[in-house]
Amino acid sequence: MSNNTNTPPSQTTDCPEIAVPIEIFLVIGFLSLSENLLVVVAVIRSKNLHSRMYCFICNLAVFNTISSLSKTWENIMIVFRDAGHLNSRGASELRIDNVMDTLLCMSFVGSIFSFLAIAADRYITIFHALRYHTLMTMRRTVAILVTIWTLCSVSGFLMIGFFEAAAVKIFFIVVFFTALFFILLLYVHMFLLARYHASRIASMPGNAGHQRKSGLKGALTLTILLGVFVVSWAPFCFHLLIIMVCPENPYCECYRSLFQLHVLLLMSHAVIDPAIYAFRSAELRSTFRKMFFCSDQTVCKFCI
Protein backbone atom coordinates (compact mmCIF):
# COMPACT_ATOMS: atom_id res chain seq x y z
CA MET A 1 0.00 0.00 0.00
CA SER A 2 1.67 3.16 -1.18
CA ASN A 3 1.29 6.13 1.08
CA ASN A 4 3.31 8.49 -0.96
CA THR A 5 0.75 11.23 -0.92
CA ASN A 6 0.56 11.21 2.85
CA THR A 7 4.21 11.32 3.73
CA PRO A 8 6.23 14.50 3.88
CA PRO A 9 7.59 15.33 0.44
CA SER A 10 11.20 15.05 1.47
CA GLN A 11 10.83 11.39 2.43
CA THR A 12 9.42 8.80 0.08
CA THR A 13 8.95 5.56 1.84
CA ASP A 14 6.62 2.80 0.93
CA CYS A 15 7.23 1.05 4.19
CA PRO A 16 6.05 3.32 6.96
CA GLU A 17 6.83 2.13 10.40
CA ILE A 18 4.15 -0.11 11.76
CA ALA A 19 3.16 1.39 15.05
CA VAL A 20 1.86 -0.88 17.74
CA PRO A 21 -0.71 0.85 19.96
CA ILE A 22 0.73 1.68 23.32
CA GLU A 23 -2.13 -0.04 25.09
CA ILE A 24 -0.97 -3.41 23.81
CA PHE A 25 2.50 -2.75 25.15
CA LEU A 26 1.08 -1.74 28.50
CA VAL A 27 -1.16 -4.79 28.73
CA ILE A 28 1.64 -7.18 27.86
CA GLY A 29 3.95 -5.38 30.21
CA PHE A 30 1.56 -5.67 33.15
CA LEU A 31 0.82 -9.30 32.38
CA SER A 32 4.46 -10.21 32.22
CA LEU A 33 5.22 -8.20 35.34
CA SER A 34 2.52 -9.89 37.39
CA GLU A 35 3.40 -13.41 36.25
CA ASN A 36 7.09 -13.10 36.85
CA LEU A 37 6.64 -11.29 40.14
CA LEU A 38 4.39 -14.14 41.26
CA VAL A 39 7.06 -16.65 40.38
CA VAL A 40 9.72 -14.70 42.25
CA VAL A 41 7.56 -14.31 45.33
CA ALA A 42 6.60 -17.99 45.31
CA VAL A 43 10.18 -19.16 45.04
CA ILE A 44 11.36 -16.84 47.78
CA ARG A 45 8.56 -17.63 50.18
CA SER A 46 8.43 -21.37 49.87
CA LYS A 47 11.27 -23.22 51.52
CA ASN A 48 10.70 -26.24 49.28
CA LEU A 49 11.74 -24.19 46.32
CA HIS A 50 15.12 -23.16 47.67
CA SER A 51 17.03 -25.42 45.38
CA ARG A 52 19.49 -24.84 42.59
CA MET A 53 17.04 -25.42 39.82
CA TYR A 54 14.51 -23.02 41.24
CA CYS A 55 17.26 -20.48 41.80
CA PHE A 56 17.83 -20.41 38.09
CA ILE A 57 14.15 -20.22 37.29
CA CYS A 58 13.72 -17.41 39.79
CA ASN A 59 16.68 -15.65 38.21
CA LEU A 60 15.02 -15.83 34.83
CA ALA A 61 11.82 -14.49 36.32
CA VAL A 62 13.73 -11.58 37.89
CA PHE A 63 15.26 -10.64 34.55
CA ASN A 64 11.87 -10.83 32.88
CA THR A 65 10.42 -8.64 35.62
CA ILE A 66 13.11 -6.03 35.09
CA SER A 67 12.60 -6.02 31.36
CA SER A 68 8.84 -5.65 31.58
CA LEU A 69 9.20 -2.99 34.27
CA SER A 70 11.57 -0.92 32.20
CA LYS A 71 9.58 -1.35 29.02
CA THR A 72 6.37 -0.37 30.78
CA TRP A 73 8.09 2.62 32.33
CA GLU A 74 9.36 3.63 28.91
CA ASN A 75 5.88 3.33 27.44
CA ILE A 76 4.46 5.50 30.19
CA MET A 77 7.15 8.09 29.49
CA ILE A 78 6.24 7.95 25.81
CA VAL A 79 2.61 8.56 26.71
CA PHE A 80 3.63 11.58 28.77
CA ARG A 81 5.86 12.83 26.01
CA ASP A 82 3.11 12.53 23.45
CA ALA A 83 0.81 14.39 25.77
CA GLY A 84 3.34 17.18 25.90
CA HIS A 85 4.41 16.93 29.51
CA LEU A 86 7.97 15.97 28.71
CA ASN A 87 10.69 17.47 26.62
CA SER A 88 12.19 14.69 24.59
CA ARG A 89 15.50 16.53 24.31
CA GLY A 90 15.81 17.54 27.92
CA ALA A 91 18.86 16.43 29.86
CA SER A 92 17.06 14.64 32.66
CA GLU A 93 14.76 12.86 30.25
CA LEU A 94 17.70 11.66 28.25
CA ARG A 95 19.35 10.43 31.40
CA ILE A 96 16.21 8.56 32.42
CA ASP A 97 16.06 7.18 28.90
CA ASN A 98 19.63 5.97 29.25
CA VAL A 99 18.82 4.25 32.52
CA MET A 100 15.82 2.52 31.02
CA ASP A 101 17.72 1.38 27.98
CA THR A 102 20.51 0.08 30.18
CA LEU A 103 18.04 -1.92 32.24
CA LEU A 104 16.40 -3.24 29.10
CA CYS A 105 19.65 -4.35 27.53
CA MET A 106 20.79 -5.84 30.79
CA SER A 107 17.60 -7.84 31.14
CA PHE A 108 17.74 -9.04 27.54
CA VAL A 109 21.27 -10.33 27.89
CA GLY A 110 20.40 -11.68 31.31
CA SER A 111 17.42 -13.65 30.02
CA ILE A 112 19.57 -15.29 27.38
CA PHE A 113 22.16 -16.26 29.96
CA SER A 114 19.43 -17.53 32.25
CA PHE A 115 18.12 -19.85 29.57
CA LEU A 116 21.61 -21.15 29.10
CA ALA A 117 22.03 -21.66 32.82
CA ILE A 118 18.73 -23.52 33.13
CA ALA A 119 19.64 -25.79 30.22
CA ALA A 120 23.08 -26.48 31.67
CA ASP A 121 21.58 -27.22 35.08
CA ARG A 122 19.15 -29.71 33.59
CA TYR A 123 21.96 -31.27 31.58
CA ILE A 124 24.07 -31.80 34.66
CA THR A 125 21.03 -33.20 36.44
CA ILE A 126 20.61 -35.87 33.83
CA PHE A 127 24.11 -36.71 32.80
CA HIS A 128 25.90 -36.37 36.09
CA ALA A 129 23.02 -37.28 38.27
CA LEU A 130 24.85 -38.74 41.19
CA ARG A 131 27.43 -36.03 41.27
CA TYR A 132 24.91 -33.25 40.93
CA HIS A 133 25.04 -32.24 44.53
CA THR A 134 28.80 -32.02 44.55
CA LEU A 135 29.03 -30.38 41.16
CA MET A 136 26.33 -27.84 41.73
CA THR A 137 26.66 -26.70 45.29
CA MET A 138 24.71 -23.73 46.51
CA ARG A 139 27.87 -21.71 46.64
CA ARG A 140 28.62 -22.41 43.00
CA THR A 141 25.08 -21.57 42.06
CA VAL A 142 25.34 -18.23 43.80
CA ALA A 143 28.68 -17.63 42.11
CA ILE A 144 27.17 -18.38 38.71
CA LEU A 145 24.28 -16.03 39.37
CA VAL A 146 26.59 -13.27 40.56
CA THR A 147 28.71 -13.73 37.43
CA ILE A 148 25.66 -13.53 35.21
CA TRP A 149 24.45 -10.37 36.92
CA THR A 150 27.86 -8.69 36.75
CA LEU A 151 28.29 -9.59 33.11
CA CYS A 152 24.85 -8.31 32.23
CA SER A 153 25.19 -5.06 34.15
CA VAL A 154 28.54 -4.35 32.56
CA SER A 155 27.31 -5.17 29.09
CA GLY A 156 24.17 -3.15 29.67
CA PHE A 157 26.23 -0.09 30.55
CA LEU A 158 28.62 -0.62 27.67
CA MET A 159 25.87 -1.24 25.18
CA ILE A 160 24.10 1.96 25.98
CA GLY A 161 27.28 3.92 26.43
CA PHE A 162 28.57 2.89 23.04
CA PHE A 163 25.37 1.98 21.29
CA GLU A 164 26.47 3.51 18.02
CA ALA A 165 29.39 1.17 17.69
CA ALA A 166 28.76 -1.88 15.60
CA ALA A 167 30.57 -3.94 18.22
CA VAL A 168 27.58 -3.65 20.54
CA LYS A 169 25.21 -5.12 18.01
CA ILE A 170 27.71 -7.78 17.06
CA PHE A 171 28.10 -8.69 20.73
CA PHE A 172 24.36 -9.10 21.17
CA ILE A 173 24.01 -11.19 18.03
CA VAL A 174 26.95 -13.37 18.98
CA VAL A 175 25.54 -13.90 22.47
CA PHE A 176 22.19 -14.89 21.01
CA PHE A 177 23.55 -17.36 18.49
CA THR A 178 26.00 -18.91 20.92
CA ALA A 179 23.28 -19.38 23.50
CA LEU A 180 20.94 -20.82 20.89
CA PHE A 181 23.57 -23.25 19.72
CA PHE A 182 24.37 -24.50 23.20
CA ILE A 183 20.75 -24.72 24.26
CA LEU A 184 19.96 -26.72 21.14
CA LEU A 185 22.89 -29.01 21.76
CA LEU A 186 22.09 -29.62 25.41
CA TYR A 187 18.40 -30.23 24.97
CA VAL A 188 18.81 -32.48 21.94
CA HIS A 189 21.40 -34.56 23.78
CA MET A 190 19.03 -34.88 26.73
CA PHE A 191 16.27 -35.82 24.36
CA LEU A 192 18.42 -38.49 22.72
CA LEU A 193 19.22 -39.98 26.08
CA ALA A 194 15.59 -40.07 27.02
CA ARG A 195 14.69 -41.81 23.79
CA TYR A 196 17.48 -44.28 24.30
CA HIS A 197 16.30 -45.17 27.75
CA ALA A 198 12.72 -45.32 26.64
CA SER A 199 13.61 -47.67 23.84
CA ARG A 200 15.62 -49.85 26.17
CA ILE A 201 12.74 -50.07 28.56
CA ALA A 202 10.38 -50.72 25.70
CA SER A 203 12.53 -53.61 24.60
CA MET A 204 11.99 -55.34 27.89
CA PRO A 205 9.36 -58.03 27.85
CA GLY A 206 5.79 -57.16 28.47
CA ASN A 207 5.76 -53.47 27.95
CA ALA A 208 2.90 -51.53 26.51
CA GLY A 209 3.19 -49.61 23.31
CA HIS A 210 3.33 -46.15 24.72
CA GLN A 211 6.69 -45.32 23.34
CA ARG A 212 5.55 -43.49 20.29
CA LYS A 213 3.07 -41.33 22.09
CA SER A 214 5.55 -40.33 24.74
CA GLY A 215 8.19 -39.65 22.18
CA LEU A 216 5.87 -37.36 20.32
CA LYS A 217 5.05 -35.51 23.49
CA GLY A 218 8.73 -35.09 24.28
CA ALA A 219 9.42 -33.84 20.79
CA LEU A 220 6.54 -31.42 21.03
CA THR A 221 7.68 -30.05 24.36
CA LEU A 222 11.19 -29.58 23.13
CA THR A 223 9.99 -27.94 19.93
CA ILE A 224 7.82 -25.54 21.88
CA LEU A 225 10.66 -24.67 24.21
CA LEU A 226 13.18 -24.02 21.50
CA GLY A 227 10.70 -22.69 18.99
CA VAL A 228 9.33 -20.02 21.30
CA PHE A 229 12.86 -18.94 22.14
CA VAL A 230 13.88 -18.69 18.52
CA VAL A 231 10.69 -17.04 17.28
CA SER A 232 10.80 -14.40 19.98
CA TRP A 233 14.46 -13.46 19.81
CA ALA A 234 15.45 -14.03 16.19
CA PRO A 235 13.50 -11.15 14.60
CA PHE A 236 15.08 -8.65 16.97
CA CYS A 237 18.57 -10.00 16.36
CA PHE A 238 17.98 -10.03 12.64
CA HIS A 239 16.92 -6.41 12.97
CA LEU A 240 20.27 -5.57 14.56
CA LEU A 241 22.02 -7.46 11.79
CA ILE A 242 20.10 -5.58 9.12
CA ILE A 243 20.95 -2.22 10.65
CA MET A 244 24.61 -3.04 10.40
CA VAL A 245 24.59 -4.69 7.03
CA CYS A 246 22.22 -2.73 4.83
CA PRO A 247 21.03 0.55 6.29
CA GLU A 248 20.08 2.00 2.91
CA ASN A 249 18.56 -0.91 1.09
CA PRO A 250 14.80 -0.46 0.59
CA TYR A 251 14.10 -4.11 1.32
CA CYS A 252 15.97 -3.79 4.58
CA GLU A 253 14.05 -0.65 5.39
CA CYS A 254 10.82 -2.54 5.03
CA TYR A 255 12.10 -5.08 7.51
CA ARG A 256 13.20 -2.30 9.87
CA SER A 257 9.76 -0.75 9.74
CA LEU A 258 8.46 -3.68 11.78
CA PHE A 259 10.68 -2.82 14.72
CA GLN A 260 7.89 -2.31 17.22
CA LEU A 261 6.39 -5.68 16.33
CA HIS A 262 9.71 -7.32 17.05
CA VAL A 263 9.98 -5.62 20.41
CA LEU A 264 6.43 -6.77 21.11
CA LEU A 265 7.53 -10.32 20.39
CA LEU A 266 10.33 -9.93 22.90
CA MET A 267 7.91 -8.75 25.55
CA SER A 268 5.50 -11.58 24.82
CA HIS A 269 8.34 -13.99 25.35
CA ALA A 270 8.57 -12.69 28.89
CA VAL A 271 4.87 -13.52 29.25
CA ILE A 272 5.23 -17.06 27.89
CA ASP A 273 8.39 -17.88 29.84
CA PRO A 274 6.75 -18.61 33.19
CA ALA A 275 4.31 -20.95 31.46
CA ILE A 276 7.15 -22.90 29.89
CA TYR A 277 9.61 -23.00 32.75
CA ALA A 278 8.10 -22.15 36.08
CA PHE A 279 4.50 -23.30 35.90
CA ARG A 280 5.48 -26.71 34.62
CA SER A 281 6.65 -27.58 38.06
CA ALA A 282 3.96 -29.12 40.20
CA GLU A 283 5.71 -27.91 43.31
CA LEU A 284 5.47 -24.31 42.18
CA ARG A 285 1.85 -24.72 41.24
CA SER A 286 0.98 -26.10 44.62
CA THR A 287 2.82 -23.19 46.22
CA PHE A 288 0.65 -20.82 44.22
CA ARG A 289 -2.47 -22.61 45.30
CA LYS A 290 -1.44 -22.32 48.90
CA MET A 291 -0.60 -18.68 48.50
CA PHE A 292 -3.97 -17.84 47.05
CA PHE A 293 -6.20 -20.10 49.05
CA CYS A 294 -4.52 -19.39 52.33
CA SER A 295 -4.68 -15.66 51.96
CA ASP A 296 -7.72 -15.30 54.20
CA GLN A 297 -7.08 -17.80 56.87
CA THR A 298 -5.07 -17.28 59.98
CA VAL A 299 -3.67 -20.75 59.67
CA CYS A 300 -2.02 -19.56 56.53
CA LYS A 301 1.21 -18.76 58.18
CA PHE A 302 1.80 -22.43 58.70
CA CYS A 303 1.00 -23.30 55.17
CA ILE A 304 4.23 -22.38 53.55
Next chain:
Amino acid sequence: MPRLQPPNSTSSIANNDYEWRYEYYDDEEPVSFEGLKAHRYSIVIGFWVGLAVFVIFMFFVLTLLTKTGAPHPESAEPCEDCVHLTSCVEELGRPREADNTRAGLSRPLLEESRFLFNCYINEEEQAGERSLDRACRAHAQFSSSESSRQVEAGLIVQRNQAETSEDNEAAFLAHFNIPNFVNSELSSTLGDDDLLLGDPPIIMDSCCLNSSFQHWHPLLLHCNRNTGKISLLILICDDKGQIKLI
Protein backbone atom coordinates in the same frame (compact mmCIF):
# COMPACT_ATOMS: atom_id res chain seq x y z
CA MET B 1 1.81 20.49 20.83
CA PRO B 2 5.26 21.88 20.08
CA ARG B 3 7.26 20.14 17.45
CA LEU B 4 10.19 18.65 19.17
CA GLN B 5 11.69 16.88 16.22
CA PRO B 6 13.76 18.31 13.44
CA PRO B 7 11.51 19.30 10.57
CA ASN B 8 12.65 16.78 8.04
CA SER B 9 12.20 13.63 10.07
CA THR B 10 9.01 11.74 10.47
CA SER B 11 7.44 10.97 13.80
CA SER B 12 8.26 7.32 13.25
CA ILE B 13 11.93 8.12 13.30
CA ALA B 14 11.46 10.12 16.45
CA ASN B 15 9.88 7.05 17.95
CA ASN B 16 12.86 5.01 16.93
CA ASP B 17 14.93 7.85 18.17
CA TYR B 18 13.49 7.49 21.63
CA GLU B 19 14.38 3.87 21.91
CA TRP B 20 17.44 3.37 19.84
CA ARG B 21 18.50 6.80 18.73
CA TYR B 22 18.58 6.26 15.00
CA GLU B 23 19.78 9.80 14.55
CA TYR B 24 21.81 8.93 11.52
CA TYR B 25 18.57 8.62 9.61
CA ASP B 26 18.32 12.40 9.70
CA ASP B 27 21.45 12.84 7.70
CA GLU B 28 21.07 10.23 5.07
CA GLU B 29 19.13 10.52 1.91
CA PRO B 30 15.68 9.04 1.87
CA VAL B 31 15.53 5.52 0.69
CA SER B 32 14.33 5.33 -2.83
CA PHE B 33 11.74 2.81 -3.74
CA GLU B 34 12.10 3.16 -7.43
CA GLY B 35 12.67 0.11 -9.50
CA LEU B 36 12.18 -2.57 -6.93
CA LYS B 37 12.22 -5.92 -8.67
CA ALA B 38 10.73 -8.00 -5.90
CA HIS B 39 8.02 -7.30 -3.40
CA ARG B 40 8.79 -4.69 -0.75
CA TYR B 41 8.44 -7.05 2.14
CA SER B 42 10.36 -9.88 0.53
CA ILE B 43 13.01 -9.92 3.24
CA VAL B 44 10.35 -10.02 5.93
CA ILE B 45 8.51 -12.84 4.22
CA GLY B 46 11.71 -14.72 3.54
CA PHE B 47 12.82 -14.41 7.14
CA TRP B 48 9.57 -15.68 8.60
CA VAL B 49 9.36 -18.51 6.11
CA GLY B 50 12.91 -19.51 7.02
CA LEU B 51 12.07 -19.40 10.71
CA ALA B 52 8.97 -21.54 10.24
CA VAL B 53 10.91 -24.02 8.15
CA PHE B 54 13.56 -24.24 10.85
CA VAL B 55 11.07 -24.90 13.63
CA ILE B 56 9.12 -27.47 11.63
CA PHE B 57 12.31 -29.16 10.50
CA MET B 58 13.45 -29.40 14.10
CA PHE B 59 10.13 -30.93 15.09
CA PHE B 60 10.30 -33.51 12.33
CA VAL B 61 13.86 -34.43 13.19
CA LEU B 62 12.90 -34.96 16.82
CA THR B 63 9.83 -36.98 15.85
CA LEU B 64 11.91 -39.09 13.52
CA LEU B 65 14.29 -39.78 16.34
CA THR B 66 11.45 -41.03 18.47
CA LYS B 67 10.31 -43.40 15.77
CA THR B 68 13.64 -44.92 15.01
CA GLY B 69 15.04 -44.71 18.50
CA ALA B 70 18.35 -43.20 19.37
CA PRO B 71 20.88 -43.97 16.68
CA HIS B 72 23.89 -44.88 18.76
CA PRO B 73 23.25 -46.44 22.10
CA GLU B 74 26.90 -46.43 22.99
CA SER B 75 27.23 -42.75 22.49
CA ALA B 76 24.33 -41.96 24.70
CA GLU B 77 26.01 -43.05 27.85
CA PRO B 78 24.55 -40.75 30.36
CA CYS B 79 25.86 -41.56 33.71
CA GLU B 80 29.18 -43.22 33.69
CA ASP B 81 29.40 -42.15 37.23
CA CYS B 82 25.94 -43.41 37.99
CA VAL B 83 27.06 -46.97 37.72
CA HIS B 84 27.63 -47.39 41.39
CA LEU B 85 24.52 -47.00 43.36
CA THR B 86 25.27 -45.97 46.80
CA SER B 87 22.15 -45.15 48.61
CA CYS B 88 18.52 -45.60 49.14
CA VAL B 89 16.17 -42.87 50.05
CA GLU B 90 13.16 -43.21 52.17
CA GLU B 91 9.82 -41.59 52.01
CA LEU B 92 7.20 -42.78 49.79
CA GLY B 93 3.55 -42.47 50.32
CA ARG B 94 3.90 -40.60 53.50
CA PRO B 95 2.00 -37.35 53.85
CA ARG B 96 4.17 -34.39 53.83
CA GLU B 97 4.74 -32.56 57.03
CA ALA B 98 4.63 -28.88 57.29
CA ASP B 99 8.09 -28.74 58.67
CA ASN B 100 10.22 -30.63 56.26
CA THR B 101 13.63 -30.13 57.64
CA ARG B 102 14.08 -33.39 59.40
CA ALA B 103 17.52 -34.64 59.56
CA GLY B 104 18.50 -38.04 58.51
CA LEU B 105 17.41 -40.00 55.57
CA SER B 106 13.80 -39.12 55.76
CA ARG B 107 12.81 -36.39 53.44
CA PRO B 108 9.13 -35.70 53.61
CA LEU B 109 9.25 -34.55 50.11
CA LEU B 110 6.00 -35.37 48.58
CA GLU B 111 2.48 -36.02 49.32
CA GLU B 112 0.73 -39.33 49.22
CA SER B 113 0.19 -39.16 45.56
CA ARG B 114 3.74 -38.37 44.67
CA PHE B 115 6.67 -40.62 44.49
CA LEU B 116 10.24 -40.64 43.68
CA PHE B 117 11.80 -41.31 40.41
CA ASN B 118 15.43 -41.33 39.81
CA CYS B 119 17.70 -41.36 36.95
CA TYR B 120 18.14 -44.26 34.68
CA ILE B 121 21.48 -45.66 35.09
CA ASN B 122 23.37 -47.75 32.74
CA GLU B 123 24.85 -50.26 35.02
CA GLU B 124 27.35 -52.91 34.58
CA GLU B 125 25.70 -56.17 35.30
CA GLN B 126 27.87 -57.47 38.05
CA ALA B 127 29.41 -54.42 39.50
CA GLY B 128 26.21 -52.54 39.79
CA GLU B 129 24.44 -55.28 41.54
CA ARG B 130 27.29 -55.80 43.92
CA SER B 131 27.39 -52.19 44.80
CA LEU B 132 23.66 -52.21 45.19
CA ASP B 133 23.87 -55.00 47.66
CA ARG B 134 26.66 -53.30 49.45
CA ALA B 135 24.71 -50.10 49.58
CA CYS B 136 21.67 -51.88 50.78
CA ARG B 137 23.46 -53.60 53.58
CA ALA B 138 25.18 -50.44 54.59
CA HIS B 139 21.92 -48.65 54.48
CA ALA B 140 20.41 -51.29 56.67
CA GLN B 141 23.02 -50.50 59.26
CA PHE B 142 22.90 -46.77 59.14
CA SER B 143 19.35 -45.92 58.53
CA SER B 144 17.47 -44.09 61.17
CA SER B 145 14.50 -45.61 62.78
CA GLU B 146 11.49 -45.07 60.69
CA SER B 147 8.16 -46.67 60.70
CA SER B 148 8.15 -49.94 58.95
CA ARG B 149 5.33 -49.17 56.69
CA GLN B 150 7.38 -46.73 54.74
CA VAL B 151 8.40 -47.87 51.40
CA GLU B 152 11.91 -47.13 50.56
CA ALA B 153 12.77 -46.06 47.14
CA GLY B 154 16.15 -46.15 45.68
CA LEU B 155 17.87 -45.29 42.55
CA ILE B 156 16.38 -46.73 39.52
CA VAL B 157 18.43 -49.15 37.68
CA GLN B 158 17.95 -49.96 34.17
CA ARG B 159 18.56 -53.59 33.98
CA ASN B 160 19.80 -55.53 31.11
CA GLN B 161 17.69 -58.21 29.74
CA ALA B 162 19.73 -60.91 31.39
CA GLU B 163 18.98 -59.64 34.82
CA THR B 164 15.30 -59.95 34.72
CA SER B 165 15.33 -63.04 36.81
CA GLU B 166 15.17 -61.09 40.01
CA ASP B 167 12.74 -58.52 38.82
CA ASN B 168 9.15 -58.66 39.63
CA GLU B 169 7.81 -57.00 36.61
CA ALA B 170 10.31 -54.78 35.03
CA ALA B 171 8.37 -54.15 31.96
CA PHE B 172 6.81 -50.75 31.95
CA LEU B 173 7.66 -47.88 29.88
CA ALA B 174 8.71 -44.65 31.40
CA HIS B 175 7.71 -41.61 29.56
CA PHE B 176 9.70 -38.51 29.47
CA ASN B 177 8.76 -35.03 29.04
CA ILE B 178 12.23 -33.73 28.74
CA PRO B 179 12.23 -30.40 30.43
CA ASN B 180 9.63 -31.56 32.86
CA PHE B 181 11.12 -34.63 34.19
CA VAL B 182 14.02 -32.68 35.42
CA ASN B 183 11.72 -29.99 36.55
CA SER B 184 11.28 -31.34 39.97
CA GLU B 185 12.15 -31.17 43.56
CA LEU B 186 15.49 -32.15 42.33
CA SER B 187 17.55 -31.08 45.21
CA SER B 188 14.88 -29.26 47.03
CA THR B 189 15.05 -31.07 50.27
CA LEU B 190 18.24 -33.01 50.12
CA GLY B 191 20.47 -30.75 51.99
CA ASP B 192 24.01 -31.15 53.07
CA ASP B 193 23.08 -32.77 56.30
CA ASP B 194 21.61 -35.94 55.02
CA LEU B 195 23.05 -39.23 55.98
CA LEU B 196 23.10 -40.71 52.56
CA LEU B 197 25.98 -42.91 52.02
CA GLY B 198 27.20 -41.58 48.80
CA ASP B 199 25.91 -39.11 46.31
CA PRO B 200 22.30 -38.54 47.00
CA PRO B 201 19.88 -39.70 44.39
CA ILE B 202 17.96 -37.44 42.17
CA ILE B 203 14.38 -36.94 43.02
CA MET B 204 11.96 -36.41 40.28
CA ASP B 205 8.57 -35.01 40.13
CA SER B 206 5.60 -37.15 40.54
CA CYS B 207 3.44 -38.06 37.69
CA CYS B 208 0.10 -38.06 39.30
CA LEU B 209 -0.32 -34.38 39.86
CA ASN B 210 0.66 -33.45 36.42
CA SER B 211 -1.61 -34.80 33.82
CA SER B 212 1.12 -34.98 31.27
CA PHE B 213 2.73 -37.72 33.27
CA GLN B 214 -0.20 -39.98 33.32
CA HIS B 215 1.52 -42.92 31.80
CA TRP B 216 4.64 -42.77 33.76
CA HIS B 217 5.68 -46.09 35.18
CA PRO B 218 8.89 -45.91 37.08
CA LEU B 219 10.90 -48.74 38.41
CA LEU B 220 11.94 -48.71 41.97
CA LEU B 221 14.28 -50.70 44.00
CA HIS B 222 13.20 -51.81 47.36
CA CYS B 223 15.97 -52.07 49.80
CA ASN B 224 14.81 -54.35 52.54
CA ARG B 225 16.39 -53.16 55.68
CA ASN B 226 16.05 -56.37 57.54
CA THR B 227 17.50 -58.75 55.09
CA GLY B 228 19.68 -56.42 53.11
CA LYS B 229 18.30 -57.71 49.86
CA ILE B 230 17.30 -55.71 46.92
CA SER B 231 14.14 -56.33 45.03
CA LEU B 232 12.39 -54.47 42.36
CA LEU B 233 9.23 -52.59 43.05
CA ILE B 234 6.96 -51.24 40.48
CA LEU B 235 4.64 -48.44 41.18
CA ILE B 236 2.08 -47.55 38.64
CA CYS B 237 0.58 -44.19 38.28
CA ASP B 238 -2.61 -44.92 36.47
CA ASP B 239 -4.92 -42.66 34.59
CA LYS B 240 -6.84 -41.61 37.64
CA GLY B 241 -3.73 -40.41 39.28
CA GLN B 242 -3.60 -43.18 41.83
CA ILE B 243 -0.51 -45.00 42.78
CA LYS B 244 -0.60 -48.73 42.92
CA LEU B 245 2.11 -51.05 44.00
CA ILE B 246 2.76 -54.25 42.21
